[in-house]
Amino acid sequence: MEPLSITASIVSVIQLTGVVIGYIGEISNASPDRKLILNDIQHCHYLLYCLKDQVEQTQNPPIKDLRWLVAYKEALEAIAEKMKPSTRIQKLKKLASWPFDKSEIKDVLSTIERHKSLFLLALEGYNM
Numbered sequence: 001m002e003p004l005s006i007t008a009s010i011v012s013v014i015q016l017t018g019v020v021i022g023y024i025g026e027i028s029n030a031s032p033d034r035k036l037i038l039n040d041i042q043h044c045h046y047l048l049y050c051l052k053d054q055v056e057q058t059q060n061p062p063i064k065d066l067r068w069l070v071a072y073k074e075a076l077e078a079i080a081e082k083m084k085p086s087t088r089i090q091k092l093k094k095l096a097s098w099p100f101d102k103s104e105i106k107d108v109l110s111t112i113e114r115h116k117s118l119f120l121l122a123l124e125g126y127n128m
Contacts, residue, residue: 006063010052013073017045020076023083033105040112044072047119054123063122072115079108 024038055063063069082099100108 006055006066007052009066009069010048010055013069013076014045014048014052016073016076016080017041017048020080020083021045023080027083031105033100033102033109037100037105037108037112040109040116041076044112044116044119047116047123051119051122068115068118072111072118075108075111075115 021038021041024034024041027034
């Protein structure tokens, strides 16, 4: 895969990650798990920037297959969809409530952690 197309894919996920971080940051009365999810997504955001820089600096990037990146993007889209307010009234309700229950939080944290590990492996030069 071409480094430019890999970079574009990573940038689109970085942008979506920023949107999700914004949604999570707007919740005022959330469980302590909100901070865990926010921290993990922020860490992934940082790792994605590092990965983008690495791809831009090399002719032979360690990323050959983007399925893992697509899977992370799909997980973020699911989180964003659950948190995205569609009207002003819904926005006020969303600001006051956390839309995830305990089992969903566990799944979200597990998914983010798995992808964080994949990002770290890619940064270490493993062919992904």
